[in-house]
Amino acid sequence: MxxxxxxxxxxxxxxxxxxxxxxxxxxxxxxxxxxxxxxxxxxxxxxxxxxxxxxxxxxxxxxxxxxxxxGEGSTETEEVEEAGGDPEIESTPEFSDEDVEIVARRAEVSPEKAREALEETGDLAAAVQQLETE
CATH class of the missing domain: 2.20.70.30 (Nascent polypeptide-associated complex domain)
Structure with missing residues (x-):
């Protein structure tokens, strides 16, 4: 062809x-x-x-x-504990201001609420989804 x-x-x-x-x-x-x-x-x-x-x-x-x-409902802290680590030592993921802005804009929430969701979920898409279902 x-x-x-x-x-x-x-x-x-x-x-x-x-x-x-x-x-x-x-x-x-x-x-x-x-x-x-x-x-x-x-x-x-x-x-x-x-x-x-x-x-x-x-x-x-x-x-x-x-x-x-x-894993359904598995959080980063639970994964660290399962791996034998100390969750207090494990750092939370760092998200840029741009990441926060993207989540805030997509979910139509404040930047503070967007950052909280990002820190809780560890993922942009999951944070947006969580905020949209609230």
Whole structure:
């Protein structure tokens, strides 16, 4: 279909995609987490591409994930205690003002409430979800 030679010129491929209305964008992702009912797939430094084909966005993740069980109701303190550590010594995750602002804006709450939710959940998406259900 695309000719012989074992592959296609990347420039030609991009030109064809543009003609078909497909826009491909590299995303500089630090971490991607896919949560299923039973586990989490965590991709660190994955290659992520967003393909926009006539308004329909598709994401492609290339990398090797770490798999961890998804514990319902498990908090960072409980995980530290289970690992034999001292939760008083374990530091809470640091969140930037930008992270706090994102959560506050998405959940429509004050920055103080957003920071509390971030510290409690340890995750931006989980903090937004928690605040939206309150």
């Amino acid at each position: 695309f000719g012989g030679g074992g592959g296609m010129n990347p420039r030609k491929m991009k030109q064809m995609m543009n003609q078909m209305g497909i826009d491909l964008t590299e995303i500089d992702a630090e971490e991607v987490i896919i949560r299923t009912e039973d586990e989490e797939l965590v991709f660190h430094d994955a290659d992520v591409q967003e393909m926009d084909a006539q308004g329909q966005k598709t994401y492609q993740i290339v990398g090797e994930p770490d798999t961890r069980p998804r």
